[in-house]
Amino acid sequence: MKNPLFPPPSDDYGPEPLRPWDHRPKESATPPLRGPTAAGGPPPACPAHGDRWEDEPVRLSTLDSDRPPAELYRELRARFGPVAPVLLDDDIPAWLALGYPEVAYVTGHDEEFGRDSRRWHQWENIPGDWPLLAYAGYQPSVFFAEGEEHRRRAGALTRALEAMDMYDVSLVCESVGRRLIDRFVHDGRVELLESYVHALPVRVMIELCGMPAGEDITENLAEDLRITLDAERGENPVEAYRRVARQLGALVAARRERPERDLTSYLVTDEAALTDTEAVHDLTVLILAGQQPTSNWICNALRLLLLDDRFADKVAGGRVGVPEALTETLWLDTPVQNFLGRWATRDTELGGRPVKQGDCVLLGLAAANTDPELWPHGGMGEGSTAHLSFSMGEHRCPHPSPQMARVIARTAIDTLLARLPDLAVAVEAEELRWRRSLWKRGLEELPVVFSAGGVREWTDRGAGRARSRETGLLRD
Template sequence: MPVPELDQLAASGAPPLDATTADPDGAFEKLWRGYGPVAPVELAPGVHAWLVMGYDELRTITRDEHLFSRDGRRWRLFQDGTVPPDSPLGPMMFFRDNVIGHDGEEHRRLRRPLQEAIAGVDHRRLRRTVERLCTGLIAQVAPRGTADLVADYAAAVPLLTIGELIGLDAAQSAELLAAMHLLFSSGEQAQEGNARFEALLGGLLAAKSAAPGPDVTSALLRHPDLRSDAEVLQTLVVLVSAGNHTLISWIAQALRLTLTDPRFASRVRGGRLSVDDALDEVLARQPPMINMPARYALADVELGGRRVARGDALILGLAAASRDTRAHTPGWWTHGNRASLAWSAGPHACPARDPARTIARTAVGAAGHLLRDMRVTEDPDAIGNEPSPWTRIPRRLPVAFTPASIDPVLV
């Protein structure tokens, strides 16, 4: 049997999909120069995958579910034992019996409850909820004149909002957030974080089964397409995990852009650009999910000039695709352009882009409105990002501003 091309290239030294590099864009550019739109990368010692960086190649693997599956059980390295069941990669790449893990009709059945729950969100009520939560968070830091806009603000807004939608209180939401940070790290405690994450949602499910309320969890429990509590639980897992870290990143990156990019900041202050323009530029240049796991080849196929073997894992290089000069000219993310792949594409594309934008727009706008004269107090180049091969969240965003007393009830 011929050796798969991925194994051949890996043997000569595939670079790691680095979670800590200070220059991920430079790493993507180097991969492009060396391999083209589909490059070998190392996910963990001895565990290799293809990083798909080409815009057209990404559209192919996300839309053709007959050749590229989301089902992690198809992963050759998991089947042959190279990746053990307790691998830190498991929480992000192993099969989950939910809408993400299935394709075809089963995927569509499990997606319907999620789509209907999202479609049922009242955006005016959602905006008021986010405004209230943001004002409460800002009121805590405003009197002291300094804050970390990641730890004190961006990291709290999404899960507090989603927590209210699904029926969690603030303390439970904070505990869930801590578990999710471990899960997304793909580090040594990823499996522990995953177990805690599901246990917390399981407790919520039991509480809402006993005492339903006007929340998304109770609606999911009543949905005819979800046939068991296990399916409701996994739908909640998708709703919370997919929405939280991506929103933290989107909010934090948009705030960083407006505070540290003089070109952009001057146009915002001059009224030529809006909060939505900042959000769109982040999606194009620094998408919340820089890399998204994964698709698994169902047959031997050629992609981007590479021979992809059946069972190979393919990582969606969403950030790298923004720099595909075959599809985009430099600076293509100018005012009003929303052509990025930040939401993915095809049957598994994110269904929550509208409520996500409502949350992010409200959060970024509230910070700019309530914290006067904000300025970053640290060299922006020294801030860096949280260590994760999947998401791009600033480690911190320290700012100073004019101290103020804000009444979270009256604002």
């Protein structure tokens, strides 16, 4: 049955060409500002280090992603310094910023390290089926916009997000979580990532955008978003992306006609006066950019809560340290390990390395968060929230995205542990495997066991706690 609020999507919204052969970035009107070696920027490498640093680039594909990030990136830093020459797939050269000051500098100076990937001088060497094309290929969205255009569109997203009530966000998340748990609650055993962790954030976001809760049209959109992000063999992510864009186009049209209290309505009625095409692209970015980071954040925090003795005792005793687990995860197992990327707008220097105009710089978020210059004696992040997991500068996750992501992550975990209070990992800890990726940090699987049927109501852990109207979170 067709939903009258959502007319059949048109074919007007499809992905722009990912390969920017005929595209040229606009010349920035911003005058050159100080370089990274001037006062206020990160210091150049000490000349004494030059002889011991290797200049032969390392293939990222050869690095062991199973190792703890802090260990892996400390070794790279000792070998290359705060900025390493690396080779991406098909031996495409780039720089990997490893140091906290270097990553902070790149993200804080858009006039020197821009987001428009069309200025990359390597496009003629990149094949059409390049694995990282989805991350680097230019799209006319807020993700790649710069200058005033970026400020206009990011401002619209920020105001739309700020209009959302975090209390309502938590209620939507709890509702989605309970529906997902209902699918497996009587089984007594489930692979938690596919059935809950990866399924929850995308459904929360598209319902917050205005898609009807639990209907087939919403489930189909969630499935197409999954294929777009993480297609399995035989699935077509390009066609899935086209379906996503068409459905969001129908949603945008419906909300222009009849605005409601949802993200899409706030976006299309904003003072920035986005076109339908701009709104579709930016909604797609908002949903896709938050899906895997949030789901992997939930995954990695659950691993701590269920397996780390510091947290497992609290779970068993009904005193769940969810906030602490979420914060520690951002420092030590941040969901986005490395980010592609920024492109130099002119010849410059970073961490003692000569960076040429058009060079690609990868943001080593995991490396920066565990920078030994900041934490020489370990204890990364203790008493601090100054991690770079949400980036910084103009292209950081728009406020209040980090707060919303935390509300979703914590509510997802609270809901799960309240419904399945005896939840336990079904295998030995050493049998769990990290996904083989240097871009995102998450487990391949998380099999769990629990008492079939769970509990229908909140346990004592949740029943006696009020939900904050300001944050949407259960008060500890």
